[in-house]
Amino acid sequence: MRFAFILDPLPLLKAYKDSSIAMMRAAQVKGHHCFAIMPESLRVEGDASDVQVFAEAVPLTLSDDNHDWYQAGEAQEINLKDVDAVIMRKDPPFDGEYLYATHLLEVAERSGAKVFNSPKSLRNFNEKLSILRFNAFISPTLVTKSSDKIREFVAKHHDVILKPLDGMGGMGIFRVTPSDPNLSVILESMTLNGAVTIMAQRYIPEIVKGDKRILLINGEPMPYALARIPQVGETRGNLAAGGRGVAQPLSARDEEIARAVGPLVKAEGLLLVGLDVIGDYLTEVNVTSPTCMVEIANQTDCRPAELFIDALVAAVS
Template identity: 60%
Template sequence: MKIAFLADPLSTFKTYKDSTYAMMVEAGKRGHEVYAFQQKDMAVEQGVVTARVARIHFTGDSQDWYRADEPAETNLGEFDAILQRKDPPFDMEYVYGTYLLELAEKQGAKVFNKPSAIRDHNEKVAITQFSEFTSPTLVTSDEARIRAFQKQHGDVILKPLDGMGGAGIFRVTADGMNLGSIIETLTGNGKYTIMVQRYIPDIVKGDKRILVIAGKPVPFSLARIPQNGEVRGNLAAGGIGVAQPLTERDFEIANALGPILAARGLLLVGLDVIGDHLTEVNVTSPTCFQEITQQTGFPVAATFIDAIEAAVAASE
């Protein structure tokens, strides 16, 4: 197969932990042709979506890991699969990219995850569709509602809807200290919608990333455990990742959501669970492949490429 990855610059990859790198290498091992391009490389002219795409060759050296051919203008419909792996922020440029990929689908491209499904599943707001698995949650830009929610629940977490890696997350305890300033900062004085959730004490045991591939959960999560007094377990915020078997509750959540999300075109999803509660549904570029494989031996990248091969075969 010819597989193209829409990703951030390859030169920025941290190969010891990057999930997209693991996907690429696994695809290459199987003899698939691997290509890469960035969102800025896409264009639509006279209704046809193309991109400046470079074929990637692997060196076997994890430090100096690839060679790239000269990019060539290519109709995206020529690829057997396009993997959308661009990281957030999920801004309007990201949305424009999904529009172009959606048009490419109509011209024969097979895109994973489905562009419209990515667009329809904000990684924070999507949990509100599954409130039976969440802690009490409020989505609003209204200060009065936020204050009432904090008064009711005491200890709360406030966060923006478009961040990643734990950026912009605040905890306010029962005394309400700095609540006004945090609301002003996150909402831009009422202009931006945010999420507020009751604090989940089990965060001290880790923010679990559960990977769901083609509707089925990987049997191990990566618990990202906060360090140095942080309330954020994100690896980007200094959390330590510890792989562990899924709990009964983890399986319950993953098995309930997996088939629903897969049917919507989300081949790969990263569910975030703290204790017994769902906190995010990650659909843009879920990570933690390598950490889980390194600590448990479970072949996450191979399982994912299996799913890509099966999805392409099923669509032919």
């Protein structure tokens, strides 16, 4: 089969840990052909008779060398409906250009392309706000652009995490208390003086044991989570923020959360989802480009990238 991966620029990908590269390597081992597409090359052409979506695709030959991990063939223009699957793996931020890309990919779906994750669901499942669909598993949460409401929340819960709604990798996250001398400037900066909506959540002390990433493939949880343990003195466990990844079997609570979320995301066309769980609480539902496949594979007998390719083949067969 031919799989087209929409990616960030190839030189920026870190092969020793990148889940997209792990997927492509697994696909190649199974005899499939991989192409790289940059989102800016997506193009729609249409008239009264037809509408089609095209892109410039670069065929890739993958190696196991993490420094020189691919050879690129000659770029070719493809109609997205002519490959077996299109896999959207562009990283956030979920800005205007990302939004437009999901619209173009939805046009491609209407012309016959098979796109994962579902472009419509990429738009509908904000990675922070989606936890509100599963409120039985969340810690006290506030979503607002009002600094006054956030101050009231902080006064009530004493120790609070503030998050932007469009970030990734722990970017822009603050931990605050009522006595924080910088609370005013943090709120002014994050909300742009009341113009931007943010999320506040009661701090979960279990973060010291790790921010667990649970991968769901076609709605089914992988048996191991990757606990991303913060550095000493750091609130964020994200690997991008220096967290240390430790694979561990799912707890009973992890399994409960995953089994509750899995059927819904599967029904929404989300083939790969990454749940973030701290202690007993669901904190994010990652749908754009979930990671941690490599770390789990390196530490356990589970091979998420191979299982994802198997699920992808089954979905398009």
